[in-house]
Amino acid sequence: MPSWLKNGFKSLRMSLFATGFLVAAVGVVACAILAVSEQGAIGSLAPLFYTLLSISAVIIAGLAGAVSVRAARIFMGRRFGAPAPRLHMRFMALFALAAVAPSILMALLLALVLGRGVEFWFGERVTTLVETMAEVGRAQAPLELNLAELQLVSMAGDLSYPEAVAAMSESRIEYTQYLRNQAIGRNFASAYVIDSRSTILARAEAPGAPPFVAPSQRMYEFAASRDIGVSDPTQREDAPAYVRLLVNLPAYDDAYLYVVWYVDLGVLTAAEEATASYRQAVAREEGMRQVFILVYFAAVALILVGALWLALSAATRVVTPVARLVGAAERVRRGDLDARVLVQRDDDEIAALGRAFNRMTRQLRSQRRALLEANAESESRRNFIEAVLTGVSAGVVGLAPDNRITLVNRSAEALLDVEAGTLTGEQVDTVLGVFAPIVEEARRSRAVLIERQIDIPGNDGALLNLNVRASTDDKGELVITFDDVTRLVAAQRNAAWRDVARRIAHEIKNPLTPIQLSAERIRRKYRAAIPDDQAEIFDKCVETIVRQVSDIGRMVDEFSAFARMPTPKMEAADLVGVVEGAVFSQRVASPRIKLPLELPGHPVIVECDSRLTAQALANILKNAGESVLARLDEDGAKQGGEVAVTLKLENDTAVIEVVDNGLGWPFADRAKLTEPYMTTREKGTGLGLAIVRRVMEDHGGRLELEEREDGARGAVVRLAFPLLEITNAANESALSREA
Numbered sequence: 001m002p003s004w005l006k007n008g009f010k011s012l013r014m015s016l017f018a019t020g021f022l023v024a025a026v027g028v029v030a031c032a033i034l035a036v037s038e039q040g041a042i043g044s045l046a047p048l049f050y051t052l053l054s055i056s057a058v059i060i061a062g063l064a065g066a067v068s069v070r071a072a073r074i075f076m077g078r079r080f081g082a083p084a085p086r087l088h089m090r091f092m093a094l095f096a097l098a099a100v101a102p103s104i105l106m107a108l109l110l111a112l113v114l115g116r117g118v119e120f121w122f123g124e125r126v127t128t129l130v131e132t133m134a135e136v137g138r139a140q141a142p143l144e145l146n147l148a149e150l151q152l153v154s155m156a157g158d159l160s161y162p163e164a165v166a167a168m169s170e171s172r173i174e175y176t177q178y179l180r181n182q183a184i185g186r187n188f189a190s191a192y193v194i195d196s197r198s199t200i201l202a203r204a205e206a207p208g209a210p211p212f213v214a215p216s217q218r219m220y221e222f223a224a225s226r227d228i229g230v231s232d233p234t235q236r237e238d239a240p241a242y243v244r245l246l247v248n249l250p251a252y253d254d255a256y257l258y259v260v261w262y263v264d265l266g267v268l269t270a271a272e273e274a275t276a277s278y279r280q281a282v283a284r285e286e287g288m289r290q291v292f293i294l295v296y297f298a299a300v301a302l303i304l305v306g307a308l309w310l311a312l313s314a315a316t317r318v319v320t321p322v323a324r325l326v327g328a329a330e331r332v333r334r335g336d337l338d339a340r341v342l343v344q345r346d347d348d349e350i351a352a353l354g355r356a357f358n359r360m361t362r363q364l365r366s367q368r369r370a371l372l373e374a375n376a377e378s379e380s381r382r383n384f385i386e387a388v389l390t391g392v393s394a395g396v397v398g399l400a401p402d403n404r405i406t407l408v409n410r411s412a413e414a415l416l417d418v419e420a421g422t423l424t425g426e427q428v429d430t431v432l433g434v435f436a437p438i439v440e441e442a443r444r445s446r447a448v449l450i451e452r453q454i455d456i457p458g459n460d461g462a463l464l465n466l467n468v469r470a471s472t473d474d475k476g477e478l479v480i481t482f483d484d485v486t487r488l489v490a491a492q493r494n495a496a497w498r499d500v501a502r503r504i505a506h507e508i509k510n511p512l513t514p515i516q517l518s519a520e521r522i523r524r525k526y527r528a529a530i531p532d533d534q535a536e537i538f539d540k541c542v543e544t545i546v547r548q549v550s551d552i553g554r555m556v557d558e559f560s561a562f563a564r565m566p567t568p569k570m571e572a573a574d575l576v577g578v579v580e581g582a583v584f585s586q587r588v589a590s591p592r593i594k595l596p597l598e599l600p601g602h603p604v605i606v607e608c609d610s611r612l613t614a615q616a617l618a619n620i621l622k623n624a625g626e627s628v629l630a631r632l633d634e635d636g637a638k639q640g641g642e643v644a645v646t647l648k649l650e651n652d653t654a655v656i657e658v659v660d661n662g663l664g665w666p667f668a669d670r671a672k673l674t675e676p677y678m679t680t681r682e683k684g685t686g687l688g689l690a691i692v693r694r695v696m697e698d699h700g701g702r703l704e705l706e707e708r709e710d711g712a713r714g715a716v717v718r719l720a721f722p723l724l725e726i727t728n729a730a731n732e733s734a735l736s737r738e739a
Contacts, residue, residue, distance in 0.1 A: 014313075020063050031294075031295050060301050060305060063306075064305050067309050090315075092312065092315070095307040095310055096308065148263075155257065165251050168193070175202055188206075189206050189210065193256070208239065215229060215231070233263060242262050325350075339361055395411045396479065397479070399479070401476030404427060405432070406424065412482075439480070442471070449469055449470070454468055516549045571610075573606060574605055576599055576600070583595050583597050585618065593643055598645070598648075599647050600647060616695040619691060620658050624662060640661075644658070657717070664707075696720075704719075
């Protein structure tokens with residue numbers, strides 16, 4: 001609220017209080033004058049006296065309310081942080097004591113007035129007249145009520161005739177007319193025939209009759225006991241008073257006669273008024289005393305209220321500047337640095353304190369603005385850094401000096417398969433134990449950067465190779481960055497193995513041909529010179545040499561094929577034909593194994609090298625067949641082996657799925673099976689899956705090694721090829737037609 005408006009309300013409040021106090025004082029003085037006059041408070045001027053006294057009391061009550069509200073605001077201010085209003089309490093106590101002296105003077109004046117009170121005496125004839133009128137008035141009402149009961153009983157008898165009872169059920173109109181005639185003839189304002197639930201069975205009402213009101217339970221109880229239930233008289237301002245009567249009708253099944261009877265209570269009212277006036281006159285002397293006491297208390301209350309108002313005003317003039325300063329300080333405590341103290345033009349200590357307070361708040365506001373701007377700039381930089389960290393491929397984890405995790409970027413969430421919300425604020429050795437040794441080494445070491453490589457399990461169970469770097473700053477904060485180098489390590493390992501394979505092929509293949517030729521020449525030249533008993537041994541030895549040389553040659557060929565993987569010649573090809581050819585070859589090679597084939601009813605066009613693709617699929621089918629045959633030999637069965645081949649579309653990918661019921665994967669880390677020379681068979685070279693993975697990588701596809709979904713023993717291999725974009729629409733259309 002503006003200060004000028006507040007000051008205007010304050011001036012208006014003071015003016016209203018002063019006006020009310022003056023009017024109440026005039027009224028109290030007038031009441032005192034009337035109280036000591038002969039025709040005043042008890043005589044003909046009594047209405048004027050009580051009117052003035054009531055008006056004065058109302059005004060005094062209003063003034064007291066204003067004082068109470070003002071005092072309550074001051075005292076209740078303590079709840080909102082204002083200081084205790086002790087100064088106001090002291091002022092009010094002093095001014096209240098100052099009001100006691102006038103109150104004593106008013107008590108002495110009241111005692112003097114009561115000593116000169118007026119005594120009135122009345123004769124015996126007035127007393128007799130008043131008492132006689134009262135008796136007459138009291139006797140009239142019972143007489144009228146007896147007459148009404150007689151009429152009610154007579155009417156109930158007429159309604160109980162068999163003809164009337166029969167008309168009730170047979171001719172309701174005639175019964176109602178009969179009821180109306182009975183009511184009119186017996187001066188009843190209205191008559192009703194009702195049941196015990198106050199349901200109207202028949203009614204007759206005269207014009208201007210009171211509305212129907214259900215009888216009370218008490219009236220029903222009187223009527224049920226063969227008596228007459230009578231209600232209390234009901235008086236009306238513009239109509240005669242009346243009573244309601246209820247009587248049981250035994251001739252009916254659950255019926256009562258309920259009537260309204262007008263009664264004249266005028267004589268009774270006049271008698272009661274006369275009696276009251278007489279008793280008031282007898283007690284007039286006591287009334288005079290009460291009048292003087294009322295005037296006294298009104299004057300005391302007025303003086304006390306005025307004194308308290310003056311006390312509050314005087315205390316407020318002293319306390320208000322201090323209260324403003326306290327309120328402004330409280331606003332500053334809550335963070336409102338725009339708080340200012342209204343300083344008057346007075347050149348005193350409080351004004352100087354207010355100006356100093358305003359200077360202090362202005363300085364605090366400017367300093368806080370500078371801090372907020374610096375904090376906003378720092379927050380902006382932090383958000384920028386987080387945005388940069390979010391975009392990088394390396395995982396980043398920030399640690400506080402106490403090894404609490406403070407930052408985790410999105411790449412770290414993806415590599416570690418965790419959510420940042422579950423890591424932030426936790427100890428690194430609790431939630432990321434794989435980094436604990438590196439963190440401990442970085443804390444101990446004086447080196448700026450610590451770099452190590454660790455292996456962690458991935459989502460699919462394969463191991464991820466992480467290159468981890470840890471660095472600390474001057475504040476003891478530590479930053480861990482790590483990259484997924486699994487593909488890089490695998491590529492380096494494959495390159496090394498290809499070099500090894502090339503060297504082995506070169507060094508071993510050259511002497512194989514002379515060895516084989518020499519063995520065959522020895523058999524041709526010296527076979528005839530060998531005795532018959534030694535000929536069999538000679539033949540077996542030569543055949544062993546030739547066979548082993550052939551096996552070594554085959555292995556060398558595989559090494560050469562792995563080392564000199566040709567660059568694929570990419571062209572559009574239909575995978576349906578490639579899959580059919582590979583499955584046919586495997587059926588010929590493995591007649592003991594069932595090879596069910598499931599193909600889509602349309603071409604599946606991908607960009608690939610058909611020869612390399614067929615070679616990769618042949619390696620998969622060969623491995624699956626060997627695994628199935630090994631299981632059949634292990635179980636001692638001749639039938640039951642199966643390798644199911646399915647070609648299907650999944651989104652924008654063509655998938656060749658091979659499912660067998662062989663021995664299954666030898667260990668959980670299936671990613672190692674695709675590394676060169678990794679085999680679990682005695683005569684295996686460990687290059688089959690390595691070649692397949694190389695082919696799939698060259699085609700932009702992927703090799704997936706999985707378990708069977710039904711939980712049965714066996715393995716699942718999936719070769720996924722990206723579809724040509726120009727054929728996606730055709731494939732989708734074909735799928736729609738097939739569906």
